[in-house]
Amino acid sequence: MPTYLYCILPAAAEPRAPTQTGVGGSGVRVLQAHTLAAWVETVGDRTITPTLDRLRTHDAVVMAALESGETPLPARFGQVFESDESCRAALVGQASRMESDLARVRGLVEMRVIARLPKGDEPQQDSAGSDAPGTSYMRQLQRERSMEQIVQATAAAVRARLTETVGAFVRGEAMTLDPFPAATLTLSHLVARDEIPAYRTALNGADLGGLVERIVVSGPVAPYQFVSAPHD
Amino acid sequence: MANEPHIDDTDRLMLSDLVNRVLDRGLVISGSIIVSVAGVDLIRVGLNVFIAAIETELQKSADRERERSLFHANLPVLHPPRGR
Numbered sequence: 341m342p343t344y345l346y347c348i349l350p351a352a353a354e355p356r357a358p359t360q361t362g363v364g365g366s367g368v369r370v371l372q373a374h375t376l377a378a379w380v381e382t383v384g385d386r387t388i389t390p391t392l393d394r395l396r397t398h399d400a401v402v403m404a405a406l407e408s409g410e411t412p413l414p415a416r417f418g419q420v421f422e423s424d425e426s427c428r429a430a431l432v433g434q435a436s437r438m439e440s441d442l443a444r445v446r447g448l449v450e451m452r453v454i455a456r457l458p459k460g461d462e463p464q465q466d467s468a469g470s471d472a473p474g475t476s477y478m479r480q481l482q483r484e485r486s487m488e489q490i491v492q493a494t495a496a497a498v499r500a501r502l503t504e505t506v507g508a509f510v511r512g513e514a515m516t517l518d519p520f521p522a523a524t525l526t527l528s529h530l531v532a533r534d535e536i537p538a539y540r541t542a543l544n545g546a547d548l549g550g551l552v553e554r555i556v557v558s559g560p561v562a563p564y565q566f567v568s569a570p571h572d
Numbered sequence: 573m574a575n576e577p578h579i580d581d582t583d584r585l586m587l588s589d590l591v592n593r594v595l596d597r598g599l600v601i602s603g604s605i606i607v608s609v610a611g612v613d614l615i616r617v618g619l620n621v622f623i624a625a626i627e628t629e630l631q632k633s634a635d636r637e638r639e640r641s642l643f644h645a646n647l648p649v650l651h652p653p654r655g656r
Contacts, residue, residue, distance in 0.1 A: 392587075395591060395594045399594050413599045414597075415598050415600075416595070417594045419600070419602055430601045434601060438599070441599075452589060452593070454585050456581065456585060556585045558586060564593045564597035565597050567599040569600070
């Protein structure tokens with residue numbers, strides 16, 4: 341039967357057994373793989389179609405592992421192996437990378453600062469109407485490019501101000517910026533579990549006046565942003 | 573009122589974050605993952621399309637809810653007919 345993977349914990353930590361129901365409707369269980377303990381579920385099919393409910397379920401299972409006290413390596417949604425044996429073999433084959441990642445995030449959690457940035461003026465259609473279609477298209481590209489540069493500059497300013505404010509609590513940082521369709525900046529911070537209240541307090545005092553339209557802080561979550569890519 | 577977003581922007585940000593985080597981040601053991609939406613590989617479709625599709629569904633749902641509440645709000649109060 342196929343095996344769906346949620347997250348990895350160090351086997352030595354002897355994490356408590358999961359009690360959640362997973363994306364396939366079965367119970368989540370622990371699969372031991374040498375020095376690693378994986379939270380997995382037996383599913384009926386190797387293809388798991390992503391739905392909002394399933395994404396939330398996947399995240400909830402990983403969250404439960406995080407709440408066990410040990411920081412897990414969260415698996416990306418949709419990883420299904422042919423069987424427990426093939427899952428175990430894949431884990432053991434990359435155990436050194438995962439052990440290193442687990443050591444790096446031990447005692448830490450990910451906090452995510454998500455900011456909607458102002459984009460300035462929307463690109464307008466050329467009102468003159470005299471340009472040839474090709475020229476009009478190039479003008480539109482120019483406007484979009486200019487808007488992207490504004491968004492990037494704003495993102496850099498937000499990042500700098502947040503670094504000033506919460507930098508003392510940040511053990512690792514990753515940034516993603518999606519300029520279109522809505523300019524959204526996500527700053528992921530690795531923060532020690534016992535420093536979360538101080539981090540939040542510092543964040544509340546950040547002066548981002550005029551730089552962001554809206555800001556949301558998500559977390560603590562498992563360190564989704566801080567796992568290394570395969571074959572590094 | 574007409575210009576107010578139907579879905580709270582905070583919810584929208586949190587939703588996009590969940591989708592991005594769980595579908596596009598995290599540990600990859602098997603080297604590549606192909607998840608599909610309606611039979612089409614998500615890698616080909618792109619994550620933004622998936623988020624947009626979810627947001628569209630949420631927007632439709634919010635619109636339906638708003639229309640329903642407006643419909644009920646505009647209904648005159650009808651009293652049961654009294655006997656002639």
